[in-house]
Amino acid sequence: MRLKDLSAALGLSQTTVSRALNGYPDVSEATRRRVIEAARRFDYRPDARARSLALGAARAIGHVIPLSTRHEMVNPVFADFIAGAGETYARLGYDMVLTVVRDDDEARVYRELASTRRVDGVIVHAPRVADPRVRLLCDLKMPFVVHGRVSAADETYSWLDVNNRRAFFRATDFLLDLGHRRIALVNGLEIMDFAIRRRAGYEAALADRGIAPDPRIMSSEEMTEGAGYRAARSMLALPDPPTAFLVSSLIPALGVRRAVEERGLAMGRDVSIVCHDDELGYFTTPDSVPVFTATRSSVREAGRLAAEMLLDLVADPSGPPRHRLLEAELVLGQSTGPLRS
Amino acid sequence: MRLKDLSAALGLSQTTVSRALNGYPDVSEATRRRVIEAARRFDYRPDARARSLALGAARAIGHVIPLSTRHEMVNPVFADFIAGAGETYARLGYDMVLTVVRDDDEARVYRELASTRRVDGVIVHAPRVADPRVRLLCDLKMPFVVHGRVSAADETYSWLDVNNRRAFFRATDFLLDLGHRRIALVNGLEIMDFAIRRRAGYEAALADRGIAPDPRIMSSEEMTEGAGYRAARSMLALPDPPTAFLVSSLIPALGVRRAVEERGLAMGRDVSIVCHDDELGYFTTPDSVPVFTATRSSVREAGRLAAEMLLDLVADPSGPPRHRLLEAELVLGQSTGPLRS
DNA sequence: GTGAAAGCGCTAACAT
DNA sequence: ATGTTAGCGCTTTCAC
Numbered sequence: 075m076r077l078k079d080l081s082a083a084l085g086l087s088q089t090t091v092s093r094a095l096n097g098y099p100d101v102s103e104a105t106r107r108r109v110i111e112a113a114r115r116f117d118y119r120p121d122a123r124a125r126s127l128a129l130g131a132a133r134a135i136g137h138v139i140p141l142s143t144r145h146e147m148v149n150p151v152f153a154d155f156i157a158g159a160g161e162t163y164a165r166l167g168y169d170m171v172l173t174v175v176r177d178d179d180e181a182r183v184y185r186e187l188a189s190t191r192r193v194d195g196v197i198v199h200a201p202r203v204a205d206p207r208v209r210l211l212c213d214l215k216m217p218f219v220v221h222g223r224v225s226a227a228d229e230t231y232s233w234l235d236v237n238n239r240r241a242f243f244r245a246t247d248f249l250l251d252l253g254h255r256r257i258a259l260v261n262g263l264e265i266m267d268f269a270i271r272r273r274a275g276y277e278a279a280l281a282d283r284g285i286a287p288d289p290r291i292m293s294s295e296e297m298t299e300g301a302g303y304r305a306a307r308s309m310l311a312l313p314d315p316p317t318a319f320l321v322s323s324l325i326p327a328l329g330v331r332r333a334v335e336e337r338g339l340a341m342g343r344d345v346s347i348v349c350h351d352d353e354l355g356y357f358t359t360p361d362s363v364p365v366f367t368a369t370r371s372s373v374r375e376a377g378r379l380a381a382e383m384l385l386d387l388v389a390d391p392s393g394p395p396r397h398r399l400l401e402a403e404l405v406l407g408q409s410t411g412p413l414r415s
Numbered sequence: 416m417r418l419k420d421l422s423a424a425l426g427l428s429q430t431t432v433s434r435a436l437n438g439y440p441d442v443s444e445a446t447r448r449r450v451i452e453a454a455r456r457f458d459y460r461p462d463a464r465a466r467s468l469a470l471g472a473a474r475a476i477g478h479v480i481p482l483s484t485r486h487e488m489v490n491p492v493f494a495d496f497i498a499g500a501g502e503t504y505a506r507l508g509y510d511m512v513l514t515v516v517r518d519d520d521e522a523r524v525y526r527e528l529a530s531t532r533r534v535d536g537v538i539v540h541a542p543r544v545a546d547p548r549v550r551l552l553c554d555l556k557m558p559f560v561v562h563g564r565v566s567a568a569d570e571t572y573s574w575l576d577v578n579n580r581r582a583f584f585r586a587t588d589f590l591l592d593l594g595h596r597r598i599a600l601v602n603g604l605e606i607m608d609f610a611i612r613r614r615a616g617y618e619a620a621l622a623d624r625g626i627a628p629d630p631r632i633m634s635s636e637e638m639t640e641g642a643g644y645r646a647a648r649s650m651l652a653l654p655d656p657p658t659a660f661l662v663s664s665l666i667p668a669l670g671v672r673r674a675v676e677e678r679g680l681a682m683g684r685d686v687s688i689v690c691h692d693d694e695l696g697y698f699t700t701p702d703s704v705p706v707f708t709a710t711r712s713s714v715r716e717a718g719r720l721a722a723e724m725l726l727d728l729v730a731d732p733s734g735p736p737r738h739r740l741l742e743a744e745l746v747l748g749q750s751t752g753p754l755r756s
Numbered sequence: 757g758t759g760a761a762a763g764c765g766c767t768a769a770c771a772t
Numbered sequence: 773a774t775g776t777t778a779g780c781g782c783t784t785t786c787a788c
Contacts (some may be wrong), residue, residue, distance in 0.1 A: 109788080132464065429783090430759055
C-alpha cells in the first residue's frame with residue numbers, strides 16, 4: 075500500500091492525504107479523520123527513502139564503532155550506550171545506522187556517510203587525545219556529538235562526557251582517607267582521552283596531600299585481564315609495593331586481583347582494589363562483588379542524552395555547541411577494607 | 416557534488432555517467448575511464464536514498480535487538496555478533512540499521528521496517544521456543560535469518576546456530592569421565608530456544624550412562640551472577656549436593672563460584688565448574704581463568720556468516736532456506752580438576 | 757555509444 | 773479545503 079493507492083482508495087489526491095497525515099493545518103477535520111482512519115486500516119506507512127529524499131533529511135543517525143586493528147575487541151560499553159541512544163531514536167522516529175570499522179579507515183566511512191546522505195548526524199565514540207575526526211566532521215559539515223572529549227581539538231564541538239577526572243580524584247582521595255600512601259594506577263591506554271583525564275584526577279588527589287606520583291606504580295595499557303595482571307605483578311615485586319590499586323575497569327581489575335592472590339596477599343586487608351567500571355551492573359549488584367569498589371555511571375542514560383543532544387543539534391545546526399558533563403557515582407564494594415595499620 | 420554536477424563537468428549526460436559508474440557494457444572504455452577518474456577526483460558518491468529508491472532495494476539490513484521488559488539488560492553477545500555482521504556489510508556495501516526494542520512491541524518494529532522499506536532483510540536475534548517472529552516475517556515476505564533456531568516453528572526458515580546440544584552433551588560427558596555423578600545444570604531461561612537444546616544435550620549425556628536427571632539440581636533462570644549464586648547455594652545445601660556444575664554462561668558461573676567458596680569448598684577439588692561462554696575471550700585467555708572451563712565458539716564469525724547467508728537470501732529470496740550449524744570448541748580451564756576420589 | 761524522458765514514492769510550492 | 777505540478781537524485785527504458 076503506497077500513497078497513491080491510499081489516496082485512490084479515498085478518492086482524494088496524494089497531496090491531501092500527505093497533508094492530513096503530516097498534520098498540516100489546511101485540511102478539514104472530517105477529511106483528516108477519514109484519512110488517518112484509512113491509513114490505520116490499510117496499515118499504510120510512507121516509504122522512508124522517498125520521504126527522506128523529498129524532505130532532504132535522512133532521519134537517521136550514524137554510530138561509527140571503531141574496532142582496533144591491533145586487538146580484536148569490541149568495547150562492551152558500546153552496547154549499553156547504543157541501547158540508550160536507540161531509545162531516544164525510537165521515541166523520535168529516527169533510525170540508527172551502525173558501522174563497525176577498523177580504525178585505519180574511519181575517515182573513509184565518515185566521508186561516505188556524509189556524501190551518500192544516509193544520516194543527518196553522527197555520534198563519535200572512543201575519542202583520542204587529538205582526534206582527527208573533530209576536524210574532519212567540521213569540514214564535512216556533519217553535525218556530531220562526541221561521547222567523551224578531545225583534549226587537543228582546535229575546533230569547538232559538542233560533547234557529552236563523564237567526569238573522569240573527578241571520579242578518579244575522588245577514588246584516590248577515598249584510598250588516601252583509608253591511610254593508603256602507595257596507590258598504584260592501572261590505567262587504560264593514554265592515547266584515549268578519558269585515560270588522560272583519569273590520570274590527571276589521580277595525580278591531583280596525590281598532589282593535594284603532598285605525594286609525588288611514582289611512575290613505577292603507574293601503568294597505561296590495554297584494558298585486558300592479562301595487562302592488569304602483568305602490571306600488578308611487577309608492581310607488587312617492588313621493594314615498596316603498592317597497598318592499593320586504582321584500576322581503570324573491571325576487566326583489568328580481575329587481573330590485578332589474580333596477581334594479588336598469587337602473591338598470597340589478602341584482598342581488602344593487605345591490598346585494596348578500587349576500579350572504575352561502567353558495566354559493573356551487568357555482572358552483579360555492587361555488594362555481591364567480592365573485591366571491587368566502583369565509580370559507576372549510567373552508560374545507558376549517557377546514550378539517551380547524547381542522542382537527544384545530537385537531534386537537537388541536527389534541528390539547529392547553526393546553534394552553539396552543546397556540552398554535558400555527567401558525574402560518576404561512587405559505589406562501595408564489600409572488601410575494599412581499611413588499610414591494615 | 417551530485418550526478419548532475421558531475422555529468423555537467425564532464426559534458427556528458429547523467430545517463431552515460433551513471434552507466435559508466437555502474438559498469439554497464441555499452442559505454443566506450445575511454446569514456447568510462449574519464450568518468451571514473453572524474454568521480455574519484457570530485458569524490459562523488461551517489462545519494463544512497465535516491466539510488467535505493469530507483470533500484471527498489473534499500474541495500475541495508477536490519478538488526479532488531481530485544482531488550483527484555485523485565486530486566487534492563489543488553490546481552491553482551493550481541494556486540495560481537497553485530498561486529499562480525501558489520502564486517503560483511505562493509506565488504507558488500509550494505510548498511511546496518513539497528514533497532515533496540517522492548518520485547519512488547521517487537522512486532523510493530525518488524526512491520527515498520529518492512530512497510531517503510533528501510534531494509535532488505537533482517538537478522539532475528541535471541542529466538543524463543545515458539546517464536547512468533549518466524550511467522551510474522553514470512554507473512555511480511557521479509558527475508559530473514561535467525562541467529563539460533565526456533566524449535567516449534569511451523570514455517571521453514573533460514574538459520575545459523577551453534578550446536579548447543581552437542582556442546583552441552585560433550586561438557587557433561589567430560590564431567591562424567593572425571594567421575595562426577597552429581598552434575599548440576601544451571602541453565603538459562605528455558606523459554607529461550609538455546610536453553611532447551613542445552614538441557615537436551617545434558618540429559619542425553621546423563622541418559623547414556625544410565626543416570627536419571629534430578630530436577631533438584633537443575634535450574635533455569637536469568638543468566639545473572641545473582642541467579643547463579645542462589646541456584647548453587649540451594650543445591651549445595653541438599654543432602655546429596657552436586658560435585659560439579661554445568662553453567663550456561665560466565666556471568667552466572669561467577670555466582671556459582673561465590674556460592675562454592677562461601678561454603679568453604681575448594682574449586683577444582685571439591686567442586687568443578689564448567690561453563691559455556693561465548694564471550695570468554697573478552698575477559699581473559701582461557702588458561703588465566705582460575706576456575707572455568709568453557710565451550711567457546713566464535714560469535715564474531717557467526718555474525719559474519721549469518722550476514723552472508725542473509726545477503727545471499729536477499730539476492731535470491733525464492734531459493735531454498737539456508738542452514739548452518741557451527742560446532743562449539745571445548746576449551747579447558749586450569750582448575751577443572753578431577754573429582755576427588 | 758550516447759542522450760532524452762519517464763519513474764521510484766514522497767513533499768511542497770503554486771494554483772484554484 | 774483540495775488538486776496540479778514540479779522536484780528530491782538516481783536508474784532505466786527507449787530512441788537515435
